[in-house]
Amino acid sequence: MTITVSQVTKRFGSFLALDAVDLHVRSGELLALLGPSGSGKTTLLRILGGLDRADTGSITFFGEEALGLTPRDRQVGFVFQHYSLFRHMTVHDNVAFGLDVRPRKDRLTRAEISEKVTDLLELVQLAPLADRYPAQLSGGQRQRVALARALAIEPKVLLLDEPFGALDAKVRKELRRWLRRLHDEMHITSVFVTHDQEEALELADRVVVMNSGRVEQVGTPGEVYDQPASPFVYDFLGNVNRFECMIRNGEARLSGLSLTVPATAIAPGPAVVFVRPHDVELVPCDGDAGAGLPRARVRHIFSVGPTARVELDIEGHPLEAVMDQDRLRSLNVHSGNWYAVRLTRPRLFGAGTRELP
């Protein structure tokens, strides 16, 4: 089931929620819509599910125009952030709902429905809780019921709106892995919305980064992380050091710093340079290796887990570096120590590139 979104625009009053969005969803993939709140990701998902209408543009499901179709005809399973289970129905009845409301000629018999519901509850590992009411379940259990309910109608597309947003960190992580396994078994074309970059990068086959109603970049998690297409994507995915700079004579001079990075393929003028913390290398000041490099002083060290985060002060500007514990020990990093700094993989964006919000 492929989905093609072309030139979809949606306004809420004067607010432009979606600005001529184009998107292609491949058959069987797990696609993440990632962006900050207000970026239009949920609006796009709701339009895909038929819960909202686009002002202009078109959506095709496997080549067939879908904007005019009701949610029922689209055969879309929708999972809401806050579960939206029917409170007055048991878990069993919730999952059976989509089968119960079918027109009589398409409806399965009571026994067949019951059997199917049991199968689904087994799939989401909730079979013993079939007679419970939603209020008697934990958040993670409710979300799995919501998923089983959406799967019951055998949707061609599964849409999930921040499916793990309301859960605590541990449950979220386990549910995330479980969803990935489920997707690998069933191969339903799935689109999920998230503002959590870690979730998107870990779970999705491809990530769509959205910002102010536009698609900034589409790519595999590796592509969007390693080759961000815009300053926004660079900034949004993971921690990053950001400096204003001026490009002159094939060299970018960082504002207020005696630090330069080579800039060959970029027009002279103002620009920004991004450096990931793990691309900031600390070098001892006393050796030859540190000669000619700018100096920075260590302000704080956060060393929990396998990597340590070092906060530095470089000529009055904050700079963050990440290194593993061995490196930290061998460099003998302590608060107040001075080091020479080398930026190994700086990334430059000229003034022409899209502005940050």
Add this chain to the structure above:
Amino acid sequence: MSGAGANVCNRVSLASALTVLQERAQRGATRENRGMHVRYSVLPGFGPTLGLTLTWLSLIVLLPLAALAIHAAGLGWSGFWHEVLTPRVLAAFRVSFTTAFAAALINLVFGLLVAWVLVRYRFPGQRLVDALVDLPFALPTAVAGIALSSLYATNGWIGAILAGWGIKVAFTPLGIVMALTFVGLPFVVRTVEPVLQDLPAEEEEAAMSLGASRWQTFSRVILPALAPALLTGFALAFARGLGEYGSVIFIAGNMPGISEIVPLLIIIKLEQFNYHGATAIGTMMLMLSFVLLLVINLLQSWMRTRHHAQ
């Protein structure tokens, strides 16, 4: 209560860890919460407040009712039934209960409609409409009765039109239903409104995305969620209708056996200095109403436990 239950659930949560044992523990915890167990609360004073509550209820509700029952008991068993089981009294009971029931039903339907419009839509003059709903509470019911009877009398504005079609409202049981509908209007609206406000639109969207038609969404998702509130509103409107006197006597015509209501009959007995007769009918009314409200209450709590089962 739900907090504790949900917490237990959260800890247990992941399916792999779900064992029968934990389920049982959880069920145990739930049962404990439901019992007489008093939990720590920010505002102390369970003892004094419960005592005060019982004293207050006794003073305001139970004492007068007990006096009524004791007075009626002076008649003796056979005397009591002799007063109550006359055709005129039985007819009055029938009129009172059927008209109050019919009016409560009408209010159930239209009250839901009004609540729906007030909650789900924004329109100019909404505040005005909102205030209008409460007017039947504030207006002296006699005024309402006079206004309604002058409107619906055969020479009134609406009565004249209806008379053309052969429908007579004023001075018939239909008039009583009309008056009771008027005084009972706010109950359903005001009880359903807050529940409707809390009903997330997402549940309706979920139903829609699962393929439910509009009618199925309404009847299987919205209506069951509103049922306890609707029932409360219905019970209040019904009880109000049973006790209503002022507005009814002007429009009812008060023909014994046809449009004479129980409260009026009690007044008539009192005017004839038949105090025992009046208290006997009053006690009967009291018992019937109490049983009815009790049944409705039980039905309600059953629904609530189904909904928000802890």
